[in-house]
Amino acid sequence: MSTQFPRAIPSMADELREKIISAPEMILDDQDVMRALIAADERASGTNVVDLRGIAMERLEERLDRLEDTHRGVIAAAYENLAGTNQVHRAVLKLLEPANFTAFLATLSGEVAEILRVDAVRLLLETKVEAEDPAVKRLGEVLVTAEPGFADGYVTLGRNLPVRPVTLRQISPDGGMIYGAQADFMRSEAVMKLDLGPGRLPGLLILGAEDPHLFRPSQGTDLLVFFAGVFERLMRRWLG
Structure with missing residues (x-):
C-alpha cells in the first residue's frame, strides 16, 4: 500500500514574498510601508547606530512635500489668473x-x-x-x-x-x-x-x-x- 503525503500549502509569508519579488513597486510607491520598513531596520540596528540613509530619506520626503505644495499653489494661481x-x-x-x-x-x-x-x-x-x-x-x-x-x-x-x-x-x-x-x-x-x-x-x-x-x-x-x-x-x- 502506497502512502501519499499531503501537498505542502505555501504559507502567507511565502505568498507575500513572491508578490513583492514580482511587483516591488507596490512597496516602493507606498510611503507608509517604506517608513515602517525603515523603522524596523533602525530597531534591528540598535540605538548606537546613526542611520544616515534614513535621515536623508526623511529630508527628501520633506522636500518632496514642499515641492508638491508649491506645485499645487502654482496650478491654482494659474487657473485663477486664467479665469481673471x-x-x-x-x-x-x-x-x-x-x-x-x-x-x-x-x-x-x-x-x-x-x-x-x-x-x-x-x-x-x-x-x-x-x-x-x-x-x-x-x-x-x-x-x-x-x-x-x-x-x-x-x-x-x-x-x-x-x-x-x-x-x-x-x-x-x-x-x-x-x-x-x-x-x-x-x-x-x-x-x-x-x-x-x-x-x-x-x-x-x-x-x-x-x-x-x-x-x-x-x-x-x-x-x-x-x-x-x-x-x-x-x-x-x-x-x-
Whole structure:
C-alpha cells in the first residue's frame, strides 16, 4: 500500500514574498510601508547606530512635500489668473457693443459689473459742469462728476504719494460721494486712473465690492491696467 503525503500549502509569508519579488513597486510607491520598513531596520540596528540613509530619506520626503505644495499653489494661481483673464476679455467685448454713450454706461453698470462680479461701477469725470445739470443726471448713478483735482486726491487720499494707474484697497473714507446709497455696503475697491486725452481733464473708473477681500493691495494689477487702457480708448471715442 502506497502512502501519499499531503501537498505542502505555501504559507502567507511565502505568498507575500513572491508578490513583492514580482511587483516591488507596490512597496516602493507606498510611503507608509517604506517608513515602517525603515523603522524596523533602525530597531534591528540598535540605538548606537546613526542611520544616515534614513535621515536623508526623511529630508527628501520633506522636500518632496514642499515641492508638491508649491506645485499645487502654482496650478491654482494659474487657473485663477486664467479665469481673471477670461472675465476681463468678456467685459471688454461687452463694452464694444453699445451704439451710444447712454447704452455704454448702462452696459458698464449692468452686464460688465456682473461679469467682473463687482457690486458697483462708477465712472468719475472731472468737469466744471455743475453736478445738478439735467444732462448729467439723465446718465444715471454710474456717472459721477467732480471738480478738477478730485481724482488724484481720491486715489492718494490726500497724501503726498504718486498716483498709480491702478489702486486696490479697502474702501476709502470718501466713499459716500462715489457710491451714494450703496456706500455703507462697499468694503473694497479698485480705482483706475483714466487719461482721456490731450486737453481733457482726467477721470476714474472705480469698481466697488461688498467683499472686503475682493480687492487687496497685495494683488496683481496687470489685468486691470489692460482693462483701464481699453476703457480709456473707448471714452476718448465717445468724448471725441
